Amino acid sequence: MKHLRHLIPTTPVVVALLWIAGCAALAQETAKPRNKQPASGPDILESAPTNTSEPRPTAEGKPLPNRDEVMRKQRQYLEQRYDLSGRTHPTIRMSGGRKPIPVGPTARLPQGVTWESLGQMSPEEIRQKKIFPYTPLWHPLQEVGGMVFPPVQTKVVDGLERVDVGFDLPDAYLPEFPPALFVTNRPDLGDVSKGQLITLQNFETLFQDVLTPFQMEGMRLLLQKTTAQRHNLTLDRSTAKPVEGVSCLDCHVNGHTTGQFHLTPDVRPQSERFRLDTTSLRGVFAQTRFGSKRTLRSLEQFVQTEENSAYFDGDISLAERKGARHFTDREQMAMGHMQNIIDFPPAPKLDIQGKLDRTKATESEVRGEAVFNKHCASCHPAPFYTDNLAHDLRVERFYNHVGSTPMGAKGRAEGPIKTFTLRGIKDSPPYLHDGRLLTLEDTVEFFNLVLQSRMSQQEKADLVEFLRVL
Ligand code: HEC
Ligand code: HEC
Incomplete structure (x- = not known):
């Protein structure tokens, strides 16, 4: 716990005590085994969800977690880790042109530690001193x-808000809502969503002259709600009222994302499951593997996987009761066709090889590209800025979790993760599979440590300039 105190600029003791109390309460709450059945009669057993630590919004079963309390604790956890003041860039905006990009680094450093001094330390030293600023980010209800969907969306889309947990990161660190949509078959049109949130009500009008009938069918299916583990018509849900469910584009809004997240379905135990930030579907046509871990090789296959895993947290035993939909081959193909034409946003400063066009670039961007080529291009090569592989960054070299996690996780080696593309990267904060890096400056500080690059302040600043033009 010692290191945590240094992270808090004011009233350190009080906040540290609250934090300890919070951890203890959560630990107690979660000490129960995941599949323990409630000690009651057989009808409850019959209708009990497989995971009885899940909330039941109705009178039967376990009481719901107190949402305000959950969110208060999460806010405290985030405030300890980050400066959430929401600083943004004065001129650079995301591709839809409405939202400024956030500026960092946001991660807080312990007193007496600077980014320069941290950059000179070995992973071992950072781990021993417990000062790594980029440990995994936890789900507010791990x-x-x-x-979990952000307020900017739950305000306008019914049925996504949960009663047990809300969204935790401030809006400044999320993509524009709604994001722009660019399609490969009509680059001349620019943003084909015309600044609107694409819905079942407006998609036909919007895309009459843009999509083929088969792509149109794919778009319709991507917009159609289907029931999910916690968004459904049964009593075992986390929404106040029964709801139809969630659509693919509720998360991949307009083919992009607004930072919706969930937990990875395929990693157990619960304490070690990763928070997963929704990836953009921009440029999936240029990628050969899908999912940070699953490395599925076709979009059609991913549609089916997403239905099982994202929707039912990998627990498909209850899917039938809750009304899961299983896409036919033809439906999967239509959805695949549609996803395959979602383009990256335009990058006017890149040439046809995806490299910086020297006639358009600033000096800082040119220097930034050189820094990038030295440290980053081996895994993120132009033109799409991904090698289409997965790499193990072995981030666990830098930390040791004991005492700092909501469920007492002992530190999780994350293993290989997909090299996400960096095209259009300024449009998709927060970064990394779990969104623990809130700004591009944070990604540069993170990789400076992970790669032990020992970049100068000037090199880091130039690298950020370069990432903004991709
Ligand atoms: C709860 C929000 C959510 C919903 C709903 C959702 N997704 Fe996803 N999607 C994600 C997340 C999170 C990831 C990243 C998964 C990972 O890293 O393994 C992802 C990844 C993907 C990917 C891989 C992208 C890549 O870069 O590797 C595809 C393709 C995809 N989703 C398609 C779909 C389709 C099709 C549907 C509807 C059947 C859907 N998604 C519904 C959150 C969602
Ligand atoms: C050894 C291969 C490797 C190198 C070298 C590398 N990266 Fe990455 N990069 C990855 C992997 C793998 C991920 C996904 C990690 C994760 O999500 O946990 C990633 C993710 C990212 C992301 C977040 C993408 C997103 O959509 O959230 C950014 C930004 C990034 N890298 C920038 C850089 C920069 C800048 C450098 C050079 C300083 C760099 N990377 C060097 C492999 C690499």
Whole structure:
């Protein structure tokens, strides 16, 4: 716990005590085994969800976690880790042109530690001193998990808000809502969503002259709600009222993302499951593997996987009761066709090889590209800025979790993760599979440590300039 105190600029003791109390309460809450059945009669057993630590919004079963309390604790956890003041860039905006990009680094450093001094330390030293600023980010309700949608969306889309947990990161660190949509078959049109949130009500009008009938069918299916573990019509849900469910584009809004997250379905135990930030579908046509871990090789296959895993947290035993939909081959193909034409946003400063066009670039961007080529291009090569592989960054070299996690996780080696593309990267904060890096400056500080690059302040600043033009 010692290091945590240094992270807090004011009233350190009080906040540290609250934090300890919070950890203890959560630990107690989660000490129960995941599949323990409630000690009651057989009808409850019959209708009990497989995971009885899940909330039941109705009178039967376990009481719901107190949402305000959950969110208060999460806010405290985030405030300890980050400066959430929401600083943004004065002129650079995301591709839809409405939202400024956030500026960092946001991660807080312990007193007496600077980014320069940290950059000179070995992973071992950082681990021993417990000062790594980029440990995994936890789901605000790690014990339960499930899909969580940001307020900017729940305000305008019914049925996505949960009663047990809310969204935790401030809006400044999320993509523009709604994001722009660019398609490969009509680059001349620019943003084909015309600044609107694409819905079942407006998609036909919007895309009459843009999509083929088969792509149109794919778009319709991507917009159609289907029931999910916590968004459904049964009593075992986390929404106040029964709801139809969640659509693919509720998360991949307009083919991009607005930072919706859930927990990875395929890693157990619960304490070690990763928070997963929704990836953009921009440029999936240029990628050969899908999912940070699953490395599925076709979009059609991913459609089916997403239905099982994102929707039912990998627990398909209850899917039938909750009304899961299983896409036919033809439906999967239509959805695949549609996803395959979602383009990256335009990058006017890149040439046809995806490299910086020297006639358009600033001096800082040119220097930034050189820094990038030295440290980053081996895994993120132009033109798409991904090698289409997965790499193990072995981030666990830098930390040791004991005492700092909501469920007492002992530190999780994350293993290989997909090299996400960096095209259009300024449009998709927060970064990394779990969104623990809130700004591009944070990604540069993170990789400076992970790669032990020992970059100068000037090199880091230039690298950020370069990432903004991709
Ligand atoms: C709860 C929000 C959510 C919903 C709903 C959702 N996704 Fe996803 N999607 C994600 C997340 C999170 C990832 C990243 C998964 C990972 O890293 O393994 C992802 C990844 C993907 C990818 C791989 C992208 C890449 O870069 O590797 C595809 C393709 C995809 N989703 C398609 C779909 C389709 C099709 C549907 C509807 C059947 C859907 N998604 C519904 C959150 C969602
Ligand atoms: C050894 C291969 C490797 C090198 C070298 C590398 N990266 Fe990455 N990069 C990855 C992997 C793998 C991920 C996904 C990691 C994760 O999500 O946990 C990633 C993710 C990222 C992301 C977040 C993408 C997103 O959509 O959230 C950014 C930004 C990034 N890298 C920038 C850089 C920069 C800048 C450098 C050079 C300083 C660099 N990378 C060097 C492999 C690499």
